[in-house]
Amino acid sequence: MSHLILASASPRRKELLQLLGVPFSTQPADILEEKQAHETPREYVERLAYEKAAAVLASEASSANVERQAVRGSGIAVLGSDTVVVCDDKVLEKPVDFAHFKRMMAMLSGRSHQVYTAVSLLTQQQNWHCCVVTEVSFRALSDEDIQAYWASGEPLDKAGGYGIQGLAGKFVTGLNGSYFAVVGLPLYETEHLLKQWLAADSG
Numbered sequence: 693m694s695h696l697i698l699a700s701a702s703p704r705r706k707e708l709l710q711l712l713g714v715p716f717s718t719q720p721a722d723i724l725e726e727k728q729a730h731e732t733p734r735e736y737v738e739r740l741a742y743e744k745a746a747a748v749l750a751s752e753a754s755s756a757n758v759e760r761q762a763v764r765g766s767g768i769a770v771l772g773s774d775t776v777v778v779c780d781d782k783v784l785e786k787p788v789d790f791a792h793f794k795r796m797m798a799m800l801s802g803r804s805h806q807v808y809t810a811v812s813l814l815t816q817q818q819n820w821h822c823c824v825v826t827e828v829s830f831r832a833l834s835d836e837d838i839q840a841y842w843a844s845g846e847p848l849d850k851a852g853g854y855g856i857q858g859l860a861g862k863f864v865t866g867l868n869g870s871y872f873a874v875v876g877l878p879l880y881e882t883e884h885l886l887k888q889w890l891a892a893d894s895g
């Protein structure tokens with residue numbers, strides 16, 4: 693029997709995956725998220741999405757609770773995803789403190805940037821994957837905007853220090869690509885990956 697595991701601690705990814713109607717359980721992946729100097733932003737997010745899925749698949753394979761046969765077949769699939777904000781080819785991850793956040797907002801203010809989200813759907817046999825790039829434009833941000841947004845607590849656990857689905861929505865003047873990819877999981881592309889897995893599993 694097929695079983696899907698979401699390798700994520702993000703409540704947003706969980707909510708988004710629920711919209712696709714495929715039952716799943718969640719298991720956060722504990723991996724080191726550190727960009728290597730030679731990696732492009734795309735290579736970096738794709739690697740992290742894959743490593744999150746691979747870490748959970750490996751722990752499932754060694755778990756006594758799981759039918760080892762199911763893991764070896766395509767019955768168990770693990771979905772890993774990663775999102776980064778990219779501005780002038782610089783990767784912006786989660787802000788570590790206010791000074792870091794302020795530098796990020798100064799970069800994003802009054803212009804456009806890209807949000808990269810990669811998804812990896814991994815079984816022992818295959819890695820179905822995609823990477824979605826979305827262009828997001830911000831209005832100019834004042835010092836008051838930046839201070840008030842930091843005080844809201846929203847920026848801390850978000851790539852680029854903002855959540856388009858929350859208070860930062862009012863900074864956004866335009867978007868070209870996938871809104872859901874910016875929030876953490878591109879729905880159209882993820883459903884396509886799930887269909888490929890389910891077709892392979894039943895075939």
Ligand SMILES: Cc1cn([C@H]2C[C@H](O)[C@@H](COP(=O)(O)OP(=O)(O)OP(=O)(O)O)O2)c(=O)[nH]c1=O
Nearest residue numbers: 700701702774775850851854855856874875876
């Ligand atoms: C740009 C942007 C990011 N984000 C979030 C999506 C991701 O959850 C997070 C980027 O960090 P990630 O490292 O991609 O994900 P995560 O640490 O939250 O969860 P996990 O690795 O366990 O799957 O930023 C928003 O919620 N809204 C936004 O507008």
